[in-house]
Amino acid sequence: MADKKKKGLNLKLYGIFAILVTAAVLGALTFFTYTTRYTAFDPEKMAVAYVDTIVQTGDGYNAFKDTLLSKDMKFGDYIRQNYINPVVYENYKPGDSTKGLKGLNDESLKGEKTLGDNGELEGKVIDTMYPVFVSLVETNNGFDNYDAIFTQYIAELQKVREEVFGDKYFDDEAFFTAFEANLAAYGESLTGTEDEYDANTGVQTKIASVGAYQEKFGEDYKIEVVSAGVAKNEGNKCTVNVNVNVNGQAEVENLPVTLQKIGRSWYVDNTACDTSVLYTFYK
Amino acid sequence: MSEKKKKYMKKSEMFTFGIGLFGVALLTGWMPDYTQTFFADFAFKGKGFDSSVISSQISAVFLAAGIIGAVIELVTGFLIDNTRTRLGKAKPWIGFGAVPMAIIAMLVFVAPNTRNQTLAIIWMYVIYSLYTAVGCAVERPAECFGALCSPDPSERSSAISIASFMKSVGQSGGMVVVLVVGIVMKAVMGQQQYKNAEAQGLDLVISTAVCALGFILFVMIFFINNKERVPYTREKVSLKDAVKVVFTNKNLLMVSLTKLTGFGRGVYGTVSLYIAIYLLGSKDLKLALLLPMGIGTAVGTLLVNFVLKKFSTKQTYILFCVYGATSLAILYFVATGIGFNSGLIIPFLILNFFCGLQHGNTNVTPNIMIADCVDEIEWKTGKRQEGLAYAGYGLFAKIASAFTKALGPWLLYTWSGYLVSTDANVAYAAQTDATLNKFLMIYTIIPAAFVILQGLPILFYDMVGDKKEKIVKELMIRREAAAERDYDEPANDAD
Numbered sequence: 009m010a011d012k013k014k015k016g017l018n019l020k021l022y023g024i025f026a027i028l029v030t031a032a033v034l035g036a037l038t039f040f041t042y043t044t045r046y047t048a049f050d051p052e053k054m055a056v057a058y059v060d061t062i063v064q065t066g067d068g069y070n071a072f073k074d075t076l077l078s079k080d081m082k083f084g085d086y087i088r089q090n091y092i093n094p095v096v097y098e099n100y101k102p103g104d105s106t107k108g109l110k111g112l113n114d115e116s117l118k119g120e121k122t123l124g125d126n127g128e129l130e131g132k133v134i135d136t137m138y139p140v141f142v143s144l145v146e147t148n149n150g151f152d153n154y155d156a157i158f159t160q161y162i163a164e165l166q167k168v169r170e171e172v173f174g175d176k177y178f179d180d181e182a183f184f185t186a187f188e189a190n191l192a193a194y195g196e197s198l199t200g201t202e203d204e205y206d207a208n209t210g211v212q213t214k215i216a217s218v219g220a221y222q223e224k225f226g227e228d229y230k231i232e233v234v235s236a237g238v239a240k241n242e243g244n245k246c247t248v249n250v251n252v253n254v255n256g257q258a259e260v261e262n263l264p265v266t267l268q269k270i271g272r273s274w275y276v277d278n279t280a281c282d283t284s285v286l287y288t289f290y291k
Numbered sequence: 292m293s294e295k296k297k298k299y300m301k302k303s304e305m306f307t308f309g310i311g312l313f314g315v316a317l318l319t320g321w322m323p324d325y326t327q328t329f330f331a332d333f334a335f336k337g338k339g340f341d342s343s344v345i346s347s348q349i350s351a352v353f354l355a356a357g358i359i360g361a362v363i364e365l366v367t368g369f370l371i372d373n374t375r376t377r378l379g380k381a382k383p384w385i386g387f388g389a390v391p392m393a394i395i396a397m398l399v400f401v402a403p404n405t406r407n408q409t410l411a412i413i414w415m416y417v418i419y420s421l422y423t424a425v426g427c428a429v430e431r432p433a434e435c436f437g438a439l440c441s442p443d444p445s446e447r448s449s450a451i452s453i454a455s456f457m458k459s460v461g462q463s464g465g466m467v468v469v470l471v472v473g474i475v476m477k478a479v480m481g482q483q484q485y486k487n488a489e490a491q492g493l494d495l496v497i498s499t500a501v502c503a504l505g506f507i508l509f510v511m512i513f514f515i516n517n518k519e520r521v522p523y524t525r526e527k528v529s530l531k532d533a534v535k536v537v538f539t540n541k542n543l544l545m546v547s548l549t550k551l552t553g554f555g556r557g558v559y560g561t562v563s564l565y566i567a568i569y570l571l572g573s574k575d576l577k578l579a580l581l582l583p584m585g586i587g588t589a590v591g592t593l594l595v596n597f598v599l600k601k602f603s604t605k606q607t608y609i610l611f612c613v614y615g616a617t618s619l620a621i622l623y624f625v626a627t628g629i630g631f632n633s634g635l636i637i638p639f640l641i642l643n644f645f646c647g648l649q650h651g652n653t654n655v656t657p658n659i660m661i662a663d664c665v666d667e668i669e670w671k672t673g674k675r676q677e678g679l680a681y682a683g684y685g686l687f688a689k690i691a692s693a694f695t696k697a698l699g700p701w702l703l704y705t706w707s708g709y710l711v712s713t714d715a716n717v718a719y720a721a722q723t724d725a726t727l728n729k730f731l732m733i734y735t736i737i738p739a740a741f742v743i744l745q746g747l748p749i750l751f752y753d754m755v756g757d758k759k760e761k762i763v764k765e766l767m768i769r770r771e772a773a774a775e776r777d778y779d780e781p782a783n784d785a786d
Contacts, residue, residue, distance in 0.1 A: 016377050022386070023511035030393045030507040037397050038500045044404065045491045048484060060337065078483035085482065126721070206711045213711070230339060273484060 047074070048273035052235040055248035055265035058276045060233040062286045063252050063260075065195030068151025069187070075278040079270055084184070091158040092180045095166065112178040119175030129172050133182075134189045136168045137161070141190035142197075149284035161187065198290070200227075224290045225254050236262055244269040245277075252289065259289045299441040299520045305450050308440060309457030311385070311513025315433045316461030317468075318396055318506040319426060325465065325495055326399055326419060327353065333492025334402035335411050344408065352415045356423040361689050363427040368682025369533045371432055372675075379519030381432035381439055381677065386514040388429040393503040395422050400492075400499045433510075435681035438662035439519040442770065444763055448604075448659045452596035455655040459592055463585060464505070469498040522770060523675055536668060536676050537683030543664040545748040546657050547687040549608075553653075553745025554691035554698070555737060561699030562733040565709075568719055569727055570631045571639060583640050587647020594648060595655045603755040604663065608656045612746030615649030619739035622646055626731055646735075649742065657684065663754045670762045702733050 047053040054074055061071040073083045081089075089102045097111035121129055144157045151157060165186055166178055200219030205212050221229055236249040245268050252260035266280035330349050367384070374380040399418050405411055437451040472494055477485040488494065538544060567576040591611075598607045622642040629635045661680050669675040703709060707729035710720045722730075754762075 019386075019515045023515045026386075026390050027507055027511050030390050031504055033394050034397050034500045034503055037394075037401055038496060041401050041496050042493060045496075046488055046493060047491070048487065073483055073487055080481065082482040082486060211711045232339075 048275070051246050051267045051269070051274040052238065052248050054267055054274045054276060055250050056233050056235050058265060058281075059250045059252065059263065059283075059286065062150070062283055063231055063233060064199075066145070066198050066287060067191060067195060068145075068154075068283065068287075069191055071151070071276075071283075072154065072278065075276040076268060077278060079273075079275050087158060087183075088180050091162055092183055095162055096178055096180070112176055113180075114177075117175055117177040119173060119177070121173045122175055122177055125173070130185065133165070133169055133172050134186050136172070137165055137186050138190050138193055140164050140168075141187070142194060145194065145287065150287040152278070152281070152283055154278075221290055230255055232256075239264060252286070260285055297443070298446065299443055300446055300450060301516075304440065304517050305453050307513050307516040308436065308450050309454040310509045311436075311517065312433055312454045313457040313461035313464070314506045314509025314513070315385075315430055316458045317464040317509070318393070318502050319430055320462035321465030321468070321499065321502045322396060322399070322422065322426070323353070325469075325499070326422075329400055329402075329492055329495050330415055330419075333495065334415075335405075335408075336491065338406050338408075338411070340408045340411065345412075348412045348415065352419050355416060356419050357689060357693065359420045360423045360427055361686055363424045364431060364682045364685045364689065365534065365537075365679070367428050367431045368435075368676075368678035368680070369530055370428075371435065371678025371682075372533060374678075375523060379439060380523045381436050382514065382517070382519055384432035385429055385436070385510060388425060388432075389507055389510040389514070392422075392425045392429045393507045395425050396503050396506075397499055398422075400496045429510075431682055431685060432678070434658065434685075435661075435677040436517070436519070437658055438665045438677045438680070439521045440517065442521050442763075442767065444659075444663060444666070444759065447662055448599055449596065451658045451662065452592070452599070452655050455658060456589065456592040459589055459651075459654050465498065465502055468501050468505075469494060472498045472501060521675070522773065532674075533676065533679045536672075536679050537686070540664060540668055540671075540680075542667060542752050542754045543661065543680055543683065545752045546660045546664065547684045548748040549653075549657065549745045550684070550687040550691040551694075552747055553741045554694040555741035556653075556745060557692075557695040557738070558699040558702055558741075559734045559738050561703050562730050565703070565730050566734050569722055569730060570626065571636050572633055574719075576636070579640060580643060583644035584647035584650075587644040588650040588654070590644075591648035591651020592654050593651070595651045599656070599659070604656055604660050605749055605752050605755045608652060608660075608749045608752075609746050611649050611652030611656070612742050612749075615646070615652070615742040616739040618642070618646045618649065619735045619742065623731060623735035623739075626735070627728070631727055653745075660752065660754065663759060666759075666762055666766055667754050670766055699733075702737065703730075707733065 043049055047057045058071050058074045061074070062068050070083075072078060077083060077086055093100045093104075093106060094102070096113050097106065097109045100106070100109070100111075140161065144160060145151070148156055162183060165183060169178060169182055170176060196217070196219065198219045198221050200222045201214055201217045203212060203216045204214035218227075221231070232253045234251050234253065236251045238246055239249045239262075240247040245266070247264050247266050249262040250260075250265055251258050251262065263283075263285065264281070266277045267274045268277050269275075327349060330352070331346060335345065371380050371384060374383060376383050378386070395418070399422050403410065403414055405414075437447065437454060440450050441447045473485070473489070476488060476494060476497070480488060485494075536543070537547070563580055564574060564577050567580050568574045571580070595607060595611070598610065602610065622639070625638055625642060626635060629638060661684055662677075665675060665677050665680050668680070708723065708726045710722055710726070
């Protein structure tokens, strides 16, 4: 019998076709998702994200992550280099390497209380620093004057920590733990909190409180930040006007946010923005 | 002179079958956990949705997907057994299902830009259920391919062992992908911009694309190079008969029952974080705790292949169960002997590796046993039902997994007397010695008891020795006779 060649699917051709088609679809979906979700490619989205971060919880600190301060390094590293390291290491200048340097973060400086703390003393430091944090935000009308806030906060934190722990140990962790806990508490003073229970045990972990936003706009207030359009466009620099609506009503109108384009990404020029109104519009 | 045993599979096929399962596991291992994270933290970030509603809906989405998965599991098995093509019965499902599966997996990470919470919730249900359904329709045939790759049980066992090893490696592949994607993104975008992109879940989106691309690439290598070599039977299988097979074939039922009787084996995963914190002293040690066990599992998967050359599947399974329970008991006694201090870390991690070896058995041996059961069913009924046999096992595995997920948290949060921290500044409250001892028991003694229970059904398994040899021989003769009859009308391209 003649050997009849079976006619059928060419598996190699199908395999290559399937890989190419899938790769093309995956590439297109990834590109689409990236460009629609990633705020830095669009100045309006970037301006809205910047104002939204501030206005939702009074968080002017994390909003700096969208600014020129963060274009070359993590915002946390910027704070380390410019505010924490000069306190921890003698004669440190921003940009210096900390390799081999000995400073206040030396393990030998840790006293008994630091070594034995299960979080209670750390909590005491956080609680003591909260009024300091609030006072700095209020006297500076927000975070635009970040230099004054970080410098004064760290100086006070060093003192409080030494009093509570009884040693001179100090590191970046001490700053970030206290500052971020204070920032979270400040946010809750605006938004209010609900009763919270541990999902596994049912034990209550947080008691409900009424925030400043709720007092002014009602318990179920809704803040929306929207772009009012690009006011000025000069190629790599532009200004976007931003509105803050609460329960559908404009509370802040045409707040100008200046941005600068570096590469493909837009950054907020924090030196050219006045965000103080975002810390007072609810008063 | 001894007769040279006929080889059915090309050497490269053993490897590319493993490559295929590696690819499938790369995507299926990545999806559930990271989908949950994506839905909870990134999909609708900044949309003003009620986070407690979204959280509870995510649990319901996974429950619904689990139920859909269980049903699709059986339906897929039935459809595989009724598929008759030149490529075979399982291979077309893998080759043609891979493209939609990769694309739907990617779509899970493309959330709609909506401020309508109801619409967002509906989308989560629809897209994840769709992924689960398509995933089942590819994953199940890929697993049951092991029973079809060669009519020679020993050749088949080797192929399944290698593939199981590759699969267990592939399951953790996503963790490496997300790590590498993060490093590349940092290098390209800069530290803070990477952080901003990460905060929007974009590293997860890119990692999913990479996993899906790896999946399609590896599956297509398998699809091009591998052949089904066990001809399918021509009898139509009704749904009723098909489901009956899962519950009435004694040996298949016993293999499936191991999943149910051993369901508590996995509760150690629930307590591993607390073991790291309270017994070893740092939550950062959780990864260090799981790593030796993961390596042990991979080594165990290879080790089983060698043990199977000396012992039957039944003996191998029971041997590893006894070993597993013993190693866990030793870990318990060593840990209580040393006490819960830093001196425990090194011995605990070393013993963890040895405890991991047993998992190689549960990854490999049941798959070989099911392939043998398929032979037995064909010998008894004249019908070959790989699809339903593996689907039945998968169904039992899904039920067992639901039991594990219920038992683990109950043991940890209720039975152990765990005290939750109510101080905002203290993450983990101090526990009593009795609670700490119970943590250790949840990690060791309780899984050890379930490892023993898991071995019990296998005592009644008898598809081994002379019986297995006789069945394999008779099937060969039947197939040769059938091949002669079908000379002008081939069933598939099995050679």
